Each structure stands twice: as C-alpha cells, then as structure tokens.
Amino acid sequence: MTPEKLALTTTSPVAKPVSAGGADTALARELTRQLGPKKVLSNLSERLNYRYDAIQFGVTPLCVVLPESTADVVAAVKAARSAGVPIVGRGAASGLSGGATPLEPSLVVSFTRMTRLEIDPARREARAQPGVITLAVSEAARPHGLVYPPDPASLRTSTIGGNLGENAGGPMCFKYGVTGDYVTGLEFVDAGGEVHRLTREAYDLAGLLIGSEGTLGLITDVTLRLTTPARxxxxxxxxxxxxxxxxxxxxxxxxxxxxxxxxxxxxxxxxxxxxxxxxxxxxxxxxxxxxxxxxxxxxxxxxxxxxxxxxxxxxxxxxxxxxxxxxxxxxxxxxxxxxxxALGRIRPQRMNEDIVVPRSALPEVVREIRALGDASGLTLVQFGHIGDGNLHPNILFDPRKEDAHAVHELAHRIALVAIRHGGVLSGEHGIGTMKRDFMTDAVDPVTLDVLRSVKAALDPAGALNPGKVLPDAVKS
Amino acid sequence: MTPEKLALTTTSPVAKPVSAGGADTALARELTRQLGPKKVLSNLSERLNYRYDAIQFGVTPLCVVLPESTADVVAAVKAARSAGVPIVGRGAASGLSGGATPLEPSLVVSFTRMTRLEIDPARREARAQPGVITLAVSEAARPHGLVYPPDPASLRTSTIGGNLGENAGGPMCFKYGVTGDYVTGLEFVDAGGEVHRLTREAYDLAGLLIGSEGTLGLITDVTLRLTTPARxxxxxxxxxxxxxxxxxxxxxxxxxxxxxxxxxxxxxxxxxxxxxxxxxxxxxxxxxxxxxxxxxxxxxxxxxxxxxxxxxxxxxxxxxxxxxxxxxxxxxxxxxxxxxxALGRIRPQRMNEDIVVPRSALPEVVREIRALGDASGLTLVQFGHIGDGNLHPNILFDPRKEDAHAVHELAHRIALVAIRHGGVLSGEHGIGTMKRDFMTDAVDPVTLDVLRSVKAALDPAGALNPGKVLPDAVKS
CATH class of the missing domain: 3.30.70.3450 (Alpha-Beta Plaits)
Structure with a gap:
C-alpha cells in the first residue's frame, strides 16, 4: 500500500464526491420506478452520509437503496447488475475495518429498515432480518428466559447483518463464541439476484458467507441460536x-x-x-x-x-x-x-488492528507492540478481548500533521508481530480495507488464489463490495 | 435413485472388481517409482480391502497409496492428476454414509500412516496428522489436564481426518460442539497438488473443507482446540x-x-x-x-x-x-x-440416516418415523443424539431377500419427514452417497448450482471423491 492509497482509504474526507449524472441517475430512476421514491436516496446530500463507517471514509455512492424485504434486495441487485454498478451492503456502519465503505462509485444497500425479529422460545431461536439492532435480540429473548450472547461493543447501534458480515465478537465471546457460532441458518441474495436458504450442512456455504463482508452475497435473513443467561x-x-x-x-x-x-x-x-x-x-x-x-x-x-x-x-x-x-x-x-x-477525542483518525495471537504468546506480543509504538513516535494504544488473545492495537493520528506512510508502516509491523507469533490479522472486525494489504503476509499466494477462485465462483463479475478482504492479484 | 443404483452403491459385494492393467498399472508404477514400494498397494487382494466403509460397498480402487507425509500426498495427487484418475481420501473407513467408498476406479489415499500427534499444553492445542485415532488425542492430552471433547461412537477406530471429512459428532456434542468447532487451523492439499495452510479467518475456507468428505481437498494436518474435562x-x-x-x-x-x-x-x-x-x-x-x-x-x-x-x-x-x-x-x-x-448382527446391510430436527418437533418426528417403519414391513430402528435433535433411523435389510427399492423409498420418506419439520439430512455422518439423492429435496436447485460452482472452483476437473455430497445436475 502506498501512502497515496492509505490517504484515499483512511483520510479522504476531502475526496471529491462523484457527481450525480449518467449511469448512476439511470440506476436511481430505475430503482425508484421499481421500488417507489421512499426506498431510494439519490440526492448528493443524502448519499454523502453513506460513504463512511465508524473510522474510515470511502467514496460517495452513486445511489442508496433502503430495502424493506428480500424482494427489494433482489430488485436492487438485479438493477445494479444491469447497470454494471458495484453493490455495497451496509448495516449501522459502526464497523472498524472499512467493510461498509464504498471504494468505487456504487449502489449502497442499507439494511436499516429490514428489522423484523421473531423469537421462537420452544426452538430457542431468533429469526432476524439484517437490520435488527444486535441488542434487540437479547431484549426480545429475555422475557422467555433466553439470551443472545455475542456482544460487540457497538451492540446498541450495530446490526445483526453487520455482525454477520464481520463475524463480530465481543467480551462475552471468550466463553460463549462469536456471531457465527450462533447462526443455524441464513438466507442470502447472490450476485445474480437469486435467493438462497442455507443451513449449516455440507458444504458450509453459510459459514463462508459469515465474515465475508458482503463480498460473496447479501444476507437477508438469519436464524440465531439463543441460550439461557448465567444466573x-x-x-x-x-x-x-x-x-x-x-x-x-x-x-x-x-x-x-x-x-x-x-x-x-x-x-x-x-x-x-x-x-x-x-x-x-x-x-x-x-x-x-x-x-x-x-x-x-x-x-x-x-x-x-x-x-x-x-x-x-x-x-x-x-x-x-x-x-x-x-x-x-x-x-x-x-x-x-x-x-x-474516547479514542476518537484524541486524534481525528485511527488505524485499528484486530490481531489474535496464542494466549501463551501474549506477554511477549503486548511488550513488542508497546516497544514498536514507543519507538515510532506515534500515539499507540492497546486494548482488547485478551482472553481470546484478541488485541486491538490502535494508532491514533491526525492526517494533517502525521505521516500516513509512518502510520501504515507501524500498522504493518504490528501485523507482522502477530503473524510471527502464530497469530492472525482479524478476530472480529474483519479484514475490510484496513488489513487487506497485510493479507499477503498472512496468507500464501497460492492460497490467496484459491480464495479468489471461491470469490469468483460466487461473484464472477466482482460486483459485490469490490476492494475488500482479498488483496488484488499481482499481475505477472 | 433407481433400485439398480442403490444395488450398486449399497449392496455390491458381488460387484466385479476392476481388473489391474492399463492406466492403473501405470499409476501404480509411477507412484512406486516416486514413493517406493512400501507406500503403494497395487495387488488386487490388497486393493479389495479399500472399497468399503462401515456399511457401504464401492468399487475396487485402481491403486492405494499410504502416504507418510504431506509431500507424499502431494506426489500422489499430482500423479493421479497426470493419469486422469479420481482421488478418494480414506481414514479408518468407519464412516456411515459412504464418504470413503470409491464410486469409480480411483486412487485411494489412505491416511493411516500419518499419525504424528503433538500436544501444546500452553496453547491448549493438539496438532494432528489425519491418521491419528480420535481417542488418541484425549489420551495424549489427559496428562496435561486437557481433553478433546468430540466423541463419535467409533472414537477407538476412527481418525481425526475422517472426523473432519464428515464433521463428526458424538454424544458429548450436544453440550460441547462437533469436530469443526474444535478446529483452529488446518493444512490441505488441493486438487492440483498445492499445499495450503488455513486459519479460521475470512474467508472461512477451513470451515468449507470440514464436512466436505474429501471432495474439495485432502486435509493433511489439523490444529485442534483442547479444553479442561469436567470434574x-x-x-x-x-x-x-x-x-x-x-x-x-x-x-x-x-x-x-x-x-x-x-x-x-x-x-x-x-x-x-x-x-x-x-x-x-x-x-x-x-x-x-x-x-x-x-x-x-x-x-x-x-x-x-x-x-x-x-x-x-x-x-x-x-x-x-x-x-x-x-x-x-x-x-x-x-x-x-x-x-x-449390534445392528450388524440383525441384517447384513443397513441404510443409516442422520437427520437433525428442532427439539420441539422431536415427539412428532419420532412417532411419524416409527409409524412409517411399522407400515413398511421393513426392520426400522431409531436411536441418536436426541439432545441435538439428531436421530439415526436405520433400516436393516438383507439385499438377497428384501426389496432395495422399498428400502430406498422408506429412507426417502424419513428424509422428507425431517425436511418437513424444518430439519436437515445430516448431523454428523455426512451426506456421502447415502443421502446424496435426498439433497434435491433439502436444497433448492439454484442453491445446488452455487454449491456446484464452489466445488468447481476448488476441483475444476471433478477429480476429488466424485459422486459424493452433491447430486448430479439434471441435464437440461
């Protein structure tokens, strides 16, 4: 990643918004015709709000659709496909890796209106549309003596769809497991607009979609396992x-x-x-x-x-x-x-890591990262779900005063510390744009090729959330 | 499935062994040249032992290779690929769905010699080659105060590789989870002979391989999470x-x-x-x-x-x-x-189902299946991990006296009972050959097509365990 690219993906509040007109207007018109005006946002002032997540700016979407049903999602996907426009799914945009930020002029599918939630106490299951707020699941389950354990820090604002997209964790996940451990089935719309309903049988395609950040399909319905709360x-x-x-x-x-x-x-x-x-x-x-x-x-x-x-x-x-x-x-x-x-008050931007290392390596890893931070002259804080070995070293910086290249360099060194100790890049935030370039350190080229072929099998045109998770193949 | 096909896949002890000669001899010669004579079985009397699992007969393999390392597996896969011969992975062959039985003249890769096992008490992990016997993991972990919970009934004979292939369960799995829940990483050899090392990050390709019955790759090394035993x-x-x-x-x-x-x-x-x-x-x-x-x-x-x-x-x-x-x-x-x-003493053959239904539906489901069994005139027994809703209705039959078509018909009706109550076909035995035809009842055609495209992405030539898991596409 060059400093220019980092500037684009992490510090582009000043990036010029794509102007309305051309294919985007045609797509907005077509979606308005099919879904009605209340489900489509095409004004620049509205679209500007859909270019960022909790810490990252992307580019302004061409159009935003607010589906209320799986059928609306199908219509949106098919229209975008016809128009040749990429599709980016979005929940509450509380993500910390850039998963929901468009990197190209795109159709953003914002799931905030798909909030149907049903609790089945006898089956100990919740069935939720992707726009359901995470905390709402446990609130609805509690009168039945049940609870939904995954508890990302954002649980008061984040959505179940976003949690699935990033396979979100939280403090409770050390003992109780992450989002994906509670998914017994899901429905998704594929890149061609077809609807699929999956259980967790062979092949575990549901497991592949969980954590795939909307790059393999758009999850439109999910069945979650509930448990009894501790006394x-x-x-x-x-x-x-x-x-x-x-x-x-x-x-x-x-x-x-x-x-x-x-x-x-x-x-x-x-x-x-x-x-x-x-x-x-x-x-x-x-x-x-x-x-x-x-x-x-x-x-x-x-x-x-x-x-x-x-x-x-x-x-x-x-x-x-x-x-x-x-x-x-x-x-x-x-x-x-x-x-x-609290960290947002210190510097306007942050580079948020999400490494997971073996617990036995923790003392060495936190000390090495502390030393890297001290030597860098940048502001580094560490926190995280340390029971899982999941650490969030954060580099806080002001892009107007601090060198984006130095920030990226420090982030890269931290990622390499994790990998050297047998760790991985992401425990719960996803790869997104932020750790995408480090994937080449974490995963062998031949394995990245296999991941790319799986992506191509599900999204041949590369229309779903382009630029996320997998680094671009090196042209030979 | 026609009765003829059932006869082939479940009752073919009398099927004529493929004679040695031609491409198979050339493959055996090539493998012997590369790996030495002790790792290759080419005599008919030896090969005959590798055509069945615990309840199902397949066809006699062209050749059997007994790798001792990942490098041996790579050599075997590349040689088979050059010879255009399908590849079937095999553990202890204690499986109950036909996952390890060759349906075409194939190279069988029998993992029984890959038995390296290391316990890392600080990380609470076991690292095992696929031929390690399931029980051996807990036996090696116990001196360190640790245990590996998944406990298929076959744990004294089955292998970790086979357990991963079928995502095996067992009585403990209601409280403690199935095989896949304990896998933190794995190594596999793909259809082209390339070696990949995976953690459980996005995309969760490891999760896709677990339960895929050797149809997407051959698992050659696995890291398993250990826990502390209950007091x-x-x-x-x-x-x-x-x-x-x-x-x-x-x-x-x-x-x-x-x-x-x-x-x-x-x-x-x-x-x-x-x-x-x-x-x-x-x-x-x-x-x-x-x-x-x-x-x-x-x-x-x-x-x-x-x-x-x-x-x-x-x-x-x-x-x-x-x-x-x-x-x-x-x-x-x-x-x-x-x-x-015990069931094997009653009739020489059995059709073993592995349905999972919501617990709230259990009373109705077990009664409906009992009634179907009574009405059929065939010998039906039911048992299973009922805490999970995982039932194993078994039809016991003698192919010399009982009608294969009636057996298949009853098995199909039982599968439909499970699906009608919101259940799935397999909890822990895999789909294999036995439930493969019922996949068209359980999974929509458009979703089967997506599963086929995922399979094609990983195994373009269809060389890995052909005829398992996915039903053939209907020619249009």
Missing part, C-alpha cells in the same frame, strides 16, 4: 505496573482452569483516554488494567473462578479490586464500551 | 412405554434449563439388538430408553441438572434409574457405543 456474575478489575504483567496474569489464570465470561485488557494510554472522557476514577497511572467477569449457574463456582483469576493477577504483580455492587460492575463495563468514542 | 459426571437411564414420551422428556428437560453433556435415545428395537449382543440387562420391553450424563466443575450443579432431567422423564411417563457406580455408568455407555455392531 450469577462477579466482576473484578486488576491493575498492573506494566502491560506484560497483565498478559502474564491472563495466561496463568486460564492455564489454572478459569473460564471467565469476559476478560478485557486496556493499556495506560487507553485508560487515560477513558478517564479524560468519563472521569470514572480508573487508576490512570497503572501500566495496564484487566476487567474480568466470571459467570455461571452456581454462585460458589463463579466465586471460585474469580478467586483463580485474582490469584493469577496478584502473582503477576497486580492489584485487585472487586466490584462490590452491580452499579460498580456496570460502571466498569461502561468504561470498556467507551473505548472507541 | 463431576452423573449418569441416569430412563425408560418409557412409548418412543414419543422419551422425545417429550428431552424437549421439556432442555426447556427447563438442563444442558446435559450427553442425551441419547434408543428405541425398543435398538435396545433389543444390544441385549441380544451384550446381555447387559437393559429393559428390553420398554418402548424407548434415554441415557443421560450431566457434568461440570461443581457437583451440586451437576446433581441439580440431573434432577431436572429426572423430573422431566417422570412427568413424561418414564421410569428412572441412576447409575450408582462408575462401573454401572460405563456399562450403560458401552451399550450405546455398541449400537452399530
């Missing part, structure tokens, strides 16, 4: 003088047999950003914090597991504070969920 | 006058919040077969039995869960017996694992 939860916070100690505590707590429901990590810079934002009284001079929940149906076991974690934290040189009340526990978790907005 | 287990057996009552007990026990580690069902015919075989003193006059384990780290919770199951069984009209000792519990589970050999 008891205990929360603790541990602070450590140095980041590696927190990672050591995690590694040894889990080795001792603890399976916390949440196990989150924040370094000093991250804690400082939250304190500046929310003034919660967190220990801002600590090198790192861990936030830990243990949960279960039996209080004694839950407290035993908390004791295991406490002992590991103390052994690693940490200081432990138990949340005495539910309110105190809620405030701690509010802190964790506020990381993204 | 306490309690076992009970419940008997019921009628099959539907057992299903009702399951449905209501789980609705009440029980998550047994194992929840197995056997109908009267199945219990009778086991009694005839092992003389364990099971209640052979009951209409159905349930075998249930509850497990966990806290004894009180484990016994509470058992009490929930007991109450549900009593309410549904059942009689409950707790296993008083570990030996008694072991004998009960020995009964369950002996179903396959």
């Amino acid at each position: 008891f939860t205990r929360t603790l916070m541990a602070s450590f003088p140095e980041v590696g100690q927190a990672a050591e505590a995690v590694s040894s707590a889990i080795a001792a047999g603890a399976v916390p429901s949440k196990l989150e990590f924040m370094d000093q810079a991250c804690v400082g950003a939250i304190e500046d934002y929310l003034h919660l009284g967190l220990p801002r001079h600590a090198g790192a914090l861990l936030l830990v929940d243990t949960d279960g149906h039996d209080l004694e076991t839950v407290e035993e597991e908390r004791a295991l974690v406490e002992a590991a934290c103390l052994n690693a040189g940490g200081t432990v504070r138990r949340a005495a009340t539910d309110a105190e526990a809620a405030a701690l978790w509010q802190a964790r969920r506020s990381v993204s907005p | 306490f287990t309690r076992t009970l057996m419940a008997s019921f006058p009628e099959v539907g009552q057992a299903a009702e007990a399951v449905s209501s026990a789980i609705a009440a919040g029980a998550v047994p580690s194992k929840l197995e069902f056997m109908d009267q015919a199945c219990v009778g077969a086991i009694e005839d075989y092992l003389h364990l003193g099971l209640p052979r006059h009951a209409g159905a039995l349930l075998l249930v384990d509850t497990d966990g780290h806290d004894l009180e919770t484990v016994e509470e869960e058992r009490a929930l199951v007991e109450a549900a069984c009593l309410n549904a009209g059942g009689t409950v017996r707790r296993a008083a000792t570990d030996a008694e519990a072991a004998a009960l589970w020995q009964a369950r694992r002996s179903v396959s050999p």
Whole structure:
C-alpha cells in the first residue's frame, strides 16, 4: 500500500464526491420506478452520509437503496447488475475495518429498515432480518428466559447483518463464541439476484458467507441460536505496573482452569483516554488494567473462578479490586464500551488492528507492540478481548500533521508481530480495507488464489463490495 | 435413485472388481517409482480391502497409496492428476454414509500412516496428522489436564481426518460442539497438488473443507482446540412405554434449563439388538430408553441438572434409574457405543440416516418415523443424539431377500419427514452417497448450482471423491 492509497482509504474526507449524472441517475430512476421514491436516496446530500463507517471514509455512492424485504434486495441487485454498478451492503456502519465503505462509485444497500425479529422460545431461536439492532435480540429473548450472547461493543447501534458480515465478537465471546457460532441458518441474495436458504450442512456455504463482508452475497435473513443467561456474575478489575504483567496474569489464570465470561485488557494510554472522557476514577497511572467477569449457574463456582483469576493477577504483580455492587460492575463495563468514542477525542483518525495471537504468546506480543509504538513516535494504544488473545492495537493520528506512510508502516509491523507469533490479522472486525494489504503476509499466494477462485465462483463479475478482504492479484 | 443404483452403491459385494492393467498399472508404477514400494498397494487382494466403509460397498480402487507425509500426498495427487484418475481420501473407513467408498476406479489415499500427534499444553492445542485415532488425542492430552471433547461412537477406530471429512459428532456434542468447532487451523492439499495452510479467518475456507468428505481437498494436518474435562459426571437411564414420551422428556428437560453433556435415545428395537449382543440387562420391553450424563466443575450443579432431567422423564411417563457406580455408568455407555455392531448382527446391510430436527418437533418426528417403519414391513430402528435433535433411523435389510427399492423409498420418506419439520439430512455422518439423492429435496436447485460452482472452483476437473455430497445436475 502506498501512502497515496492509505490517504484515499483512511483520510479522504476531502475526496471529491462523484457527481450525480449518467449511469448512476439511470440506476436511481430505475430503482425508484421499481421500488417507489421512499426506498431510494439519490440526492448528493443524502448519499454523502453513506460513504463512511465508524473510522474510515470511502467514496460517495452513486445511489442508496433502503430495502424493506428480500424482494427489494433482489430488485436492487438485479438493477445494479444491469447497470454494471458495484453493490455495497451496509448495516449501522459502526464497523472498524472499512467493510461498509464504498471504494468505487456504487449502489449502497442499507439494511436499516429490514428489522423484523421473531423469537421462537420452544426452538430457542431468533429469526432476524439484517437490520435488527444486535441488542434487540437479547431484549426480545429475555422475557422467555433466553439470551443472545455475542456482544460487540457497538451492540446498541450495530446490526445483526453487520455482525454477520464481520463475524463480530465481543467480551462475552471468550466463553460463549462469536456471531457465527450462533447462526443455524441464513438466507442470502447472490450476485445474480437469486435467493438462497442455507443451513449449516455440507458444504458450509453459510459459514463462508459469515465474515465475508458482503463480498460473496447479501444476507437477508438469519436464524440465531439463543441460550439461557448465567444466573450469577462477579466482576473484578486488576491493575498492573506494566502491560506484560497483565498478559502474564491472563495466561496463568486460564492455564489454572478459569473460564471467565469476559476478560478485557486496556493499556495506560487507553485508560487515560477513558478517564479524560468519563472521569470514572480508573487508576490512570497503572501500566495496564484487566476487567474480568466470571459467570455461571452456581454462585460458589463463579466465586471460585474469580478467586483463580485474582490469584493469577496478584502473582503477576497486580492489584485487585472487586466490584462490590452491580452499579460498580456496570460502571466498569461502561468504561470498556467507551473505548472507541474516547479514542476518537484524541486524534481525528485511527488505524485499528484486530490481531489474535496464542494466549501463551501474549506477554511477549503486548511488550513488542508497546516497544514498536514507543519507538515510532506515534500515539499507540492497546486494548482488547485478551482472553481470546484478541488485541486491538490502535494508532491514533491526525492526517494533517502525521505521516500516513509512518502510520501504515507501524500498522504493518504490528501485523507482522502477530503473524510471527502464530497469530492472525482479524478476530472480529474483519479484514475490510484496513488489513487487506497485510493479507499477503498472512496468507500464501497460492492460497490467496484459491480464495479468489471461491470469490469468483460466487461473484464472477466482482460486483459485490469490490476492494475488500482479498488483496488484488499481482499481475505477472 | 433407481433400485439398480442403490444395488450398486449399497449392496455390491458381488460387484466385479476392476481388473489391474492399463492406466492403473501405470499409476501404480509411477507412484512406486516416486514413493517406493512400501507406500503403494497395487495387488488386487490388497486393493479389495479399500472399497468399503462401515456399511457401504464401492468399487475396487485402481491403486492405494499410504502416504507418510504431506509431500507424499502431494506426489500422489499430482500423479493421479497426470493419469486422469479420481482421488478418494480414506481414514479408518468407519464412516456411515459412504464418504470413503470409491464410486469409480480411483486412487485411494489412505491416511493411516500419518499419525504424528503433538500436544501444546500452553496453547491448549493438539496438532494432528489425519491418521491419528480420535481417542488418541484425549489420551495424549489427559496428562496435561486437557481433553478433546468430540466423541463419535467409533472414537477407538476412527481418525481425526475422517472426523473432519464428515464433521463428526458424538454424544458429548450436544453440550460441547462437533469436530469443526474444535478446529483452529488446518493444512490441505488441493486438487492440483498445492499445499495450503488455513486459519479460521475470512474467508472461512477451513470451515468449507470440514464436512466436505474429501471432495474439495485432502486435509493433511489439523490444529485442534483442547479444553479442561469436567470434574463431576452423573449418569441416569430412563425408560418409557412409548418412543414419543422419551422425545417429550428431552424437549421439556432442555426447556427447563438442563444442558446435559450427553442425551441419547434408543428405541425398543435398538435396545433389543444390544441385549441380544451384550446381555447387559437393559429393559428390553420398554418402548424407548434415554441415557443421560450431566457434568461440570461443581457437583451440586451437576446433581441439580440431573434432577431436572429426572423430573422431566417422570412427568413424561418414564421410569428412572441412576447409575450408582462408575462401573454401572460405563456399562450403560458401552451399550450405546455398541449400537452399530449390534445392528450388524440383525441384517447384513443397513441404510443409516442422520437427520437433525428442532427439539420441539422431536415427539412428532419420532412417532411419524416409527409409524412409517411399522407400515413398511421393513426392520426400522431409531436411536441418536436426541439432545441435538439428531436421530439415526436405520433400516436393516438383507439385499438377497428384501426389496432395495422399498428400502430406498422408506429412507426417502424419513428424509422428507425431517425436511418437513424444518430439519436437515445430516448431523454428523455426512451426506456421502447415502443421502446424496435426498439433497434435491433439502436444497433448492439454484442453491445446488452455487454449491456446484464452489466445488468447481476448488476441483475444476471433478477429480476429488466424485459422486459424493452433491447430486448430479439434471441435464437440461
């Protein structure tokens, strides 16, 4: 990736919007004719709102469609196909890798109006359209004594469709699994506008679509497995003088047999950003914090597991504070969920990584990344679902003052640290545009070719969310 | 499927072996030249042993290769490709759907010599070659306080490679998940002989290979997630006058919040077969039995869960017996694992289904299938992992005396019952040859076409395990 390209994909608020006219107008007219004016946005002022996700700018779409049914999606896909216009699916656009940002003048299919949600208590399933807000699933399930565990930090705004697109995780996912683990079936519209209904049988095409960021098809309906919530939860916070100690505590707590429901990590810079934002009284001079929940149906076991974690934290040189009340526990978790907005106040842009490394490698990995950040002169914070080995090193920068090339270089070095320790690029945010160039480090060329042939089998014209996930093939 | 075809794929012990000579001899010579004589079987008497799995006959392979490394597999694939010979992967051949049986004169790649196994206690992972016996993983992990939960009934003979090929389940899978849920990465050799190493990132090609029965690639190495074993287990057996009552007990026990580690069902015919075989003193006059384990780290919770199951069984009209000792519990589970050999004594052949239906539909489904069996005049037994809704209706028959067409007709009707109740064809045995024709009932033609295009992307020449999983496209 050249600095110019980084500037395009991460810092283009000043990029010139594509002007209305030509094929795009024809597509908007055709969609308006088929779906009516209320489902189509063609004014520039409206379209401008559909070019970004939570941290990334793309180009202004040619047209935006707001489908209310699978049939509307089919019509949109077929019209775009006839017009030769690429198609980009979009949920709440709270994504952190650029998955929903158009990189070419495109038709954006925004699923926010497809919000039908049904709970089947006997089957312990929810059936949801893609525009359903993540939290709404558990809210609808709760009266039936059921819950939907995946809990991305954005769960109050993100959609189920977006969660499937990125195979979203969250703090609960260490113990309970990620989005894809709860999908028992789905419906999708393919690049040709055909509708498919899939279960998780051979071949597991549903599993292939989950996490594919709208590059293989548009998911229009999903069946989610629900579970019973834990009866008891205990929360603790541990602070450590140095980041590696927190990672050591995690590694040894889990080795001792603890399976916390949440196990989150924040370094000093991250804690400082939250304190500046929310003034919660967190220990801002600590090198790192861990936030830990243990949960279960039996209080004694839950407290035993908390004791295991406490002992590991103390052994690693940490200081432990138990949340005495539910309110105190809620405030701690509010802190964790506020990381993204808190970081947004420090610099206008950020490069957000999502590496996953073996837990045993965590102490070394967080120390190496801290050292890379310190040496770079850039602002680097680390946090993440450390129980899974899932870390989010974030480089905060101002494109007007800081060198985009240096940002990209640091991000690349961090990715290489993960790969060297047997890790992967993405745990829950997807590859999107942000980590796409690093795929050539993580995946062999011959395997990238196989992935490209799978993409070509499902989307021969390359019309679905072009420029995402897979790096371009090197011309020989 | 015509009766003739059924006769070929399920009852062809008398099928004429393909004679040695021509292309097959050339392939055997080439492989012997490259790999040495000890890794190649070319004599008819040897090759005859590689045409069947646990219940199905195929055709005699042209040649059998016994690779000892990924490099050997690459050489075999490339040689077969040059010779235009199809390739069929094979583990212990304990499969129950015909996945490992050649349907055309083929090169069989038998993985039984690829048995390297390493446990990494810090990472809680096992790395296994495909020929490792399933049980060996837990045996190697146990000294480190770890366990590999998936437990197909064949775990003493089946291989990890075969388990991945069919995405095998087992009694523990209700609580702990199936084979694929434990795979964190794998290596495979593609149809062109290229080696790929995959993690579970986007696109989840590893997930696509798992359960694909060797039709998309040959898995040559796998990394498996290990867990800590439960500290306490309690076992009970419940008997019921009628099959539907057992299903009702399951449905209501789980609705009440029980998550047994194992929840197995056997109908009267199945219990009778086991009694005839092992003389364990099971209640052979009951209409159905349930075998249930509850497990966990806290004894009180484990016994509470058992009490929930007991109450549900009593309410549904059942009689409950707790296993008083570990030996008694072991004998009960020995009964369950002996179903396959016990049924093999009744008739020489069986048609083994593997449907999965929503738990709430279980009472109706088991009664409908029982009624279909009674009306058919054929010998039908039902058993399975009923906690998952995974049932194995088996039609036992003697091809010399019973009509193959009637067997196929009954199997088809059972598949349609599952599909009508929102179920799927296969929970853990794979589609193989046995359920392949029913795929047209379960999957829309347009979706089958997409699956075919995914297959074509990975195996353009159709050389990998031809005739499995996907039904042939209808010529238009």
